[in-house]
Amino acid sequence: MPVKEVKEGIPHTKILDKDGNVDEELEPELSEEKLVQMYKDMVYARILDKKAFKIQRRGDAGTYAPVKGEEACQVGAAHALKENDWFVPSFREAAFALSRGISPVKLFRYFMGDAYGNKVEDTHNLPVSIPIASQTLHATGIAMASNIKEEDEIAITFFGDGATSQGDFHGALNFAGVYNAPVIFFNQNNQYAISTPREKQTASETLAQKAKAYGIKGIQVDGNDVLATYKAVKEAAKRARRGEGPTMIEGLTYRLGVHTTSDNPSRYRTDEEVEEWKKKDPIKRFELYLMDKGLLDEEKKENIQERIEKDIEKHVEKALEMDSPKTEEMFQNVYEEVPNMLKKQLGIAKEREGGGN
Numbered sequence: 268m269p270v271k272e273v274k275e276g277i278p279h280t281k282i283l284d285k286d287g288n289v290d291e292e293l294e295p296e297l298s299e300e301k302l303v304q305m306y307k308d309m310v311y312a313r314i315l316d317k318k319a320f321k322i323q324r325r326g327d328a329g330t331y332a333p334v335k336g337e338e339a340c341q342v343g344a345a346h347a348l349k350e351n352d353w354f355v356p357s358f359r360e361a362a363f364a365l366s367r368g369i370s371p372v373k374l375f376r377y378f379m380g381d382a383y384g385n386k387v388e389d390t391h392n393l394p395v396s397i398p399i400a401s402q403t404l405h406a407t408g409i410a411m412a413s414n415i416k417e418e419d420e421i422a423i424t425f426f427g428d429g430a431t432s433q434g435d436f437h438g439a440l441n442f443a444g445v446y447n448a449p450v451i452f453f454n455q456n457n458q459y460a461i462s463t464p465r466e467k468q469t470a471s472e473t474l475a476q477k478a479k480a481y482g483i484k485g486i487q488v489d490g491n492d493v494l495a496t497y498k499a500v501k502e503a504a505k506r507a508r509r510g511e512g513p514t515m516i517e518g519l520t521y522r523l524g525v526h527t528t529s530d531n532p533s534r535y536r537t538d539e540e541v542e543e544w545k546k547k548d549p550i551k552r553f554e555l556y557l558m559d560k561g562l563l564d565e566e567k568k569e570n571i572q573e574r575i576e577k578d579i580e581k582h583v584e585k586a587l588e589m590d591s592p593k594t595e596e597m598f599q600n601v602y603e604e605v606p607n608m609l610k611k612q613l614g615i616a617k618e619r620e621g622g623g624n
C-alpha cells in the first residue's frame with residue numbers, strides 16, 4: 268500500500284533514510300550514550316515482543332499487542348520527554364513504557380491478567396486503555412489541569428490510525444485546541460486498524476490534517492526514523508511548555524507483526540507488502556547509522572542482544588513466580604462503593620472457589 272508521505276501544508280520530518288543515511292542539517296544533537304541507549308530500548312522492545320508471544324502461546328498469559336515495527340515512534344518520543352511528563356497510553360506502547368523505566372515484570376503481569384500490572388504507582392504513567400481513543404480525552408484533561416495548576420508538566424498520548432475515526436479523539440482535540448492544553452497527540456499510523464486498512468478507515472488524505480480543524484498544529488514524521496520522532500516530540504514539547512498549545516504528530520509506520528496474539532494478518536494483507544516495509548525497519552536503519560558513527564559493530568550488537576535476552580528471562584521468571592490475583596481484585600477499583608449487583612457476583616465467584624463469602 269503506498270503511503271502518501273508529503274502533503275501540502277503538513278510539515279514532514281525525515282532524518283534517517285532506510286539505509287541509515289542521515290540528513291545532517293536536521294540531525295539532533297544527542298550524546299553517544301543516549302544514542303546507544305535509544306538503540307538498546309528499541310531492541311529490548313523487539314525481544315520482549317517475541318518473548319510475550321511465546322508465553323502467550325504456551326498458555327501463561329493472555330492477549331498481547333506487539334510493538335514490532337513501531338519502536339522508533341515510541342522510543343524517540345520517550346527520550347524527548349521529562350520524567351514528570353504524563354504518559355497516557357493505549358495498548359501497544361510497551362517500547363515507550365520500557366524506555367520510561369516501567370518494569371517488564373509489570374508489563375508481563377498485566378497481560379497475565381493481574382491488575383498489579385496496570386497499577387498506577389507514584390508516577391505519571393497511566394494504565395493501558397483498551398477502549399479505542401478514550402485515553403486521548405484523559406491526556407487532554409491532564410494537560411488542562413497542568414495549565415490550571417501552572418505546572419511545567421505536559422502529557423503525551425498514543426493512538427492508532429483507527430482511533431482518529433472515533434468520537435473521543437475529536438472531543439479530545441477540540442478541547443485541547445480551545446483550552447490550549449500542553450498535550451502531544453502521537454498517532455502511530457501503522458496502516459491498519461486490525462484488518463481495516465488505512466484508506467478504508469478514513470477519506471482524509473493525511474491523519475495529521477485532522478488536527479488543523481481544531482486549530483492544532485499537525486505534522487507528519489517518518490515513524491520508522493527514531494531521530495525524526497525524537498526531534499518532532501522534542502519540538503512539540505517545547506511548544507507546549509512555552510504555552511503554544513497542543514501538537515498532533517502522525518508517525519508513518521507499519522505494524523510488522525500481528526495486531527494481537529489472536530490475529531492472523533495473512534488474511535488481509537500480502538507478504539509482498541510486509542516485505543516492502545521490512546526494508547524500512549526502524550531498528551535496522553538505526554543500526555546502520557550507529558555503525559557508521561562507530562558506536563556499534565556486530566560484536567557489540569550480539570552482546571546487547573544476549574544481555575537483553577537474559578534480562579527479559581529474569582523478569583519473566585519473576586512475573587511467573589508472583590501469586591495469582593485474588594478473585595475480589597476483579598471487583599475493586601471500579602466503583603468507590605461496590606454496587607449490590609457486583610457484591611452478589613463476588614459472592615457467587617467465591618462460592619465457586621469453595622471459599623464461601
Ligand SMILES: Cc1ncc(C[n+]2csc(CCOP(=O)(O)OP(=O)(O)O)c2C)c(N)n1
Pocket residue numbers: 359397398399426427428429430431455457459460461526
Ligand atoms: C471503542 C472500541 N471499539 C472497538 C474496539 C476493538 N478494537 C481493539 S483494537 C481495534 C483497532 C484499533 O486500531 P488502531 O486505532 O489503528 O490501533 P492499532 O491497534 O493499529 O494500534 C479495535 C477496533 C475497542 N477496543 N474499543
